[in-house]
Amino acid sequence: MEDKNTFIDKVKDSMSKFTEKVKVSAKEFWSNLKSLFVKGDGEKEQKRLSEKRRRVIRKAGIYTFLLVFAIIIIIPFYFMLITSLKDVDKIYEEIPPSLWVKFKDMMFINYKASLENFDYFVYMKNTIVVAFFATMGVLVTTILASFAFARLNFKGRDLLFLGFLMTMMIPGEMFVITNYLTVSDLGLLGKEGGLFSGLVLADGSQSALQANIALITPFMTSVFYIFFLRQAFKQIPDELYLAAKVDGTSDFKYLRRIMVPIAAPTIITITILNMMGTWSAFIWPNLVADDEKYRLITNGLRKAFSVVGTGERPAFNLQMAAAMLVTLPLLVVFFLLKKYIMRGVSRSGIKG
Amino acid sequence: MKKLLSLTLLLVSVVVLAGCATKTAPEEEIDCELYPNAIQCKVADPDNPQPGIVEVLDTLPAEDITIDFWHVYGQEKEALLLDYITEFEALYPNITVNATSQGGYDDLRNKTILAMSAGTTPTMLVAYPDHIAGYLEGDAVIPLDDFIYDDVWGIDITDFIDSYIEENRQYQGGFMYSVPYSKSTEMMVFNKTIFEANGITIPMDAPLSFTDLEGFMSTMVGTGADQCEYLINYDSSANLFINSVRQWDGGYTNSAGEILVDDENTVAMLTYLKSKFENKMIALPLAWDQQYGSTNFKAGDSCMTVGSTAGISYNIPDVGTFEIGIAPVPQWDEDHMSAVQQGPNVGIMENSTPAEQLAAWLFIKYITGTEQTAKWSMLTGYLPVRISGYESVAYQEFLSIAGMDAAGTLDDYVFSQDLQDLLGNPADYVYESMTANAAAVQVDYYEYDFAFSMVHASSSDARLQAGIITEAVYGGTVTVQEALQSMLDDLS
Numbered sequence: 099m100e101d102k103n104t105f106i107d108k109v110k111d112s113m114s115k116f117t118e119k120v121k122v123s124a125k126e127f128w129s130n131l132k133s134l135f136v137k138g139d140g141e142k143e144q145k146r147l148s149e150k151r152r153r154v155i156r157k158a159g160i161y162t163f164l165l166v167f168a169i170i171i172i173i174p175f176y177f178m179l180i181t182s183l184k185d186v187d188k189i190y191e192e193i194p195p196s197l198w199v200k201f202k203d204m205m206f207i208n209y210k211a212s213l214e215n216f217d218y219f220v221y222m223k224n225t226i227v228v229a230f231f232a233t234m235g236v237l238v239t240t241i242l243a244s245f246a247f248a249r250l251n252f253k254g255r256d257l258l259f260l261g262f263l264m265t266m267m268i269p270g271e272m273f274v275i276t277n278y279l280t281v282s283d284l285g286l287l288g289k290e291g292g293l294f295s296g297l298v299l300a301d302g303s304q305s306a307l308q309a310n311i312a313l314i315t316p317f318m319t320s321v322f323y324i325f326f327l328r329q330a331f332k333q334i335p336d337e338l339y340l341a342a343k344v345d346g347t348s349d350f351k352y353l354r355r356i357m358v359p360i361a362a363p364t365i366i367t368i369t370i371l372n373m374m375g376t377w378s379a380f381i382w383p384n385l386v387a388d389d390e391k392y393r394l395i396t397n398g399l400r401k402a403f404s405v406v407g408t409g410e411r412p413a414f415n416l417q418m419a420a421a422m423l424v425t426l427p428l429l430v431v432f433f434l435l436k437k438y439i440m441r442g443v444s445r446s447g448i449k450g
Numbered sequence: 451m452k453k454l455l456s457l458t459l460l461l462v463s464v465v466v467l468a469g470c471a472t473k474t475a476p477e478e479e480i481d482c483e484l485y486p487n488a489i490q491c492k493v494a495d496p497d498n499p500q501p502g503i504v505e506v507l508d509t510l511p512a513e514d515i516t517i518d519f520w521h522v523y524g525q526e527k528e529a530l531l532l533d534y535i536t537e538f539e540a541l542y543p544n545i546t547v548n549a550t551s552q553g554g555y556d557d558l559r560n561k562t563i564l565a566m567s568a569g570t571t572p573t574m575l576v577a578y579p580d581h582i583a584g585y586l587e588g589d590a591v592i593p594l595d596d597f598i599y600d601d602v603w604g605i606d607i608t609d610f611i612d613s614y615i616e617e618n619r620q621y622q623g624g625f626m627y628s629v630p631y632s633k634s635t636e637m638m639v640f641n642k643t644i645f646e647a648n649g650i651t652i653p654m655d656a657p658l659s660f661t662d663l664e665g666f667m668s669t670m671v672g673t674g675a676d677q678c679e680y681l682i683n684y685d686s687s688a689n690l691f692i693n694s695v696r697q698w699d700g701g702y703t704n705s706a707g708e709i710l711v712d713d714e715n716t717v718a719m720l721t722y723l724k725s726k727f728e729n730k731m732i733a734l735p736l737a738w739d740q741q742y743g744s745t746n747f748k749a750g751d752s753c754m755t756v757g758s759t760a761g762i763s764y765n766i767p768d769v770g771t772f773e774i775g776i777a778p779v780p781q782w783d784e785d786h787m788s789a790v791q792q793g794p795n796v797g798i799m800e801n802s803t804p805a806e807q808l809a810a811w812l813f814i815k816y817i818t819g820t821e822q823t824a825k826w827s828m829l830t831g832y833l834p835v836r837i838s839g840y841e842s843v844a845y846q847e848f849l850s851i852a853g854m855d856a857a858g859t860l861d862d863y864v865f866s867q868d869l870q871d872l873l874g875n876p877a878d879y880v881y882e883s884m885t886a887n888a889a890a891v892q893v894d895y896y897e898y899d900f901a902f903s904m905v906h907a908s909s910s911d912a913r914l915q916a917g918i919i920t921e922a923v924y925g926g927t928v929t930v931q932e933a934l935q936s937m938l939d940d941l942s
Contacts, residue, residue, distance in 0.1 A: 191745050278564050279568050384553055411742065411761070
């Protein structure tokens with residue numbers, strides 16, 4: 099009991115200290131602001147003031163600008179959040195939609211309802227498995243290929259690289275068709291014939307292993323990431339390589355001990371972008387995973403509010419609740435790795 | 451040198467890639483005198499209904515058969531479908547039905563088209579007529595006539611609603627490439643309380659005419675206490691256009707994919723609609739910046755609203771506000787009565803063995819059976835596809851709920867155990883029953899859209915355009931002529 103009281107006292111104490119601090123800093127702020135508009139004595143003082151004034155105005159400008167853009171970015175997310183807490187009838191009736199929901203009107207049950215609509219954890223597990231292996235694969239192929247293109251000298255290197263870059267001009271949707279045919283010919287779709295057709299289940303339908311191979315392999319390499327990492331590797335001075343060579347290091351050891359650590363921010367960016375790519379993949383898993391239980395989170399999300407048949411309307415609140423649940427893990431990862439993402443993206447000036 | 455080489459490579463790739471964009475040459479016409487047995491040369495013959503195109507096994511093989519069924523259902527509908535599968539597998543223990551939802555209708559169609567090129571299509575699937583028309587371009591679906599008229603496995607096709615059969619027979623050769631499955635139509639919901647306050651009784655067993663609607667205008671539309679801002683709302687502008695064209699005997703599209711809106715009656719129809727938009731007889735949800743008119747119907751802004759039978763629950767006002775009635779959709783005249791019928795069918799894909807095709811056929815036969823179609827309809831809001839489904843004891847009892855509610859005898863009535871097992875408390879299904887009654891009136895004059903899938907446009911593009919131009923006319927931004935011309939331009 100006593101402990102509790104002392105704890106409360108402590109909290110009170112720190113609270114009052116905090117408010118005191120705020121008061122003091124608020125006072126300081128106002129007096130500073132006031133001093134800007136009070137005429138000072140002497141030329142020196144005048145100059146100091148006008149400089150200060152300019153600085154404050156510039157800062158205010160920058161922050162207003164940033165604030166406006168922050169709001170633009172945050173509003174859709176905020177709207178998603180409050181829609182997920184609204185009553186479905188309200189959503190249809192409110193024109194324009196309200197931007198605020200009272201706490202007592204918040205329908206947290208929407209989250210429960212949308213969790214009941216789809217096997218969140220099954221889809222989440224699939225997504226994590228696919229994201230993990232696809233990212234591992236992408237890292238191995240990207241690092242090795244970038245090293246070859248950036249450091250090794252072989253005949254036709256630049257031409258080959260140019261050929262790689264050209265494939266970036268083909269829209270991704272085109273690859274869906276060829277990839278689908280490849281996966282199908284490899285026997286990964288539960289039909290007879292092909293390298294992997296031996297893995298089918300007893301009743302001839304697609305097995306989990308087949309589905310995962312089909313889901314992961316096409317995303318185990320990416321020309322864009324190779325290009326991205328090659329640029330990072332290129333910035334590492336040749337002298338390091340030559341010095342390492344003089345010391346008798348093998349190429350692989352040099353790559354592992356020198357290049358990868360130096361290019362770590364780029365590699366982390368690639369990891370994150372690829373994970374996010376898997377997270378938002380929709381068409382491919384829908385195409386190659388025959389059974390729903392092998393599909394990924396976005397497919398599940400679609401199912402969570404899938405409205406079929408004419409005349410039925412989407413329950414936007416459940417839709418948004420499901421979207422929140424799907425975005426949440428990604429958001430957590432983003433905040434945890436924010437530092438690296440920002441560094442990587444701003445470094446390259448390219449967004450994935 | 452290196453630069454030159456790169457440049458050449460670039461050029462070559464540009465040429466190669468450009469080649470991808472050019473259209474493939476149209477398929478050559480088959481010479482039917484040379485190949486009388488080619489499927490394109492066969493025509494349905496009433497005297498010999500089994501064309502012999504598909505091999506129908508006499509007995510179901512004893513080995514295990516697995517069929518894949520691609521559908522779009524989620525949640526409750528999927529659960530009901532799984533119930534049917536369990537029942538079906540108990541009847542045929544060696545058949546396994548692998549039913550998977552493929553997302554929405556577009557996802558399903560896109561996936562199927564890809565699967566056609568890889569040879570990984572399912573055994574059977576749910577499809578709209580324009581999907582079937584598209585699959586037929588790749589000969590990926592099979593005609594079902596050999597099964598339908600088979601002595602052992604056949605069904606009584608005359609038991610199905612006529613217009614559903616016609617819709618499924620509209621393809622090349624007049625063969626039936628799919629069987630009706632989940633069908634719905636439109637209905638008119640009206641504010642019974644407000645009409646009664648003005649001494650008007652709206653019949654629920656026959657459609658109103660547009661003359662009737664015009665007659666209601668002076669009493670019902672205005673700003674008074676028992677008046678509405680608009681008389682009647684149409685949820686679907688595309689259906690308003692297409693259904694009105696039929697009622698006016700105008701031109702819309704034909705099975706060859708021609709756009710026929712450059713037609714005297716179509717112009718007259720749209721001109722009429724325009725005048726009725728202007729005098730507030732007809733509203734589109736656009737009037738309130740909405741997608742559907744239900745919210746404003748419930749708020750009393752329109753006295754009547756026309757929408758899909760599947761959307762009835764959205765038009766039921768809060769208890770104590772006002773009472774509603776449900777009637778068939780209004781008609782222009784008795785000679786060209788028309789109500790839209792919509793909803794997908796089920797078909798069997800070509801890329802499957804005779805055993806799988808037979809198993810799929812048996813499953814189709816099961817899910818469209820009398821009892822099953824009636825049950826599916828009562829629980830999902832769709833409509834029975836068989837006449838016997840309508841006439842079944844359970845469905846008739848379901849239809850009678852509305853009448854008993856009107857007569858005030860619902861509370862005293864004891865429902866059969868079957869219906870109670872199915873619906874829980876059947877007395878809760880008054881509005882669903884009203885809807886089913888209104889739909890039953892329209893069965894005799896259901897009309898369907900011609901399905902086509904051309905390079906320049908498909909029937910679903912035409913439907914989309916019909917909706918767009920109707921809304922444009924409603925918004926007053928274009929004249930009738932301009933609207934129809936823009937539709938012609940966009941679809942050719």
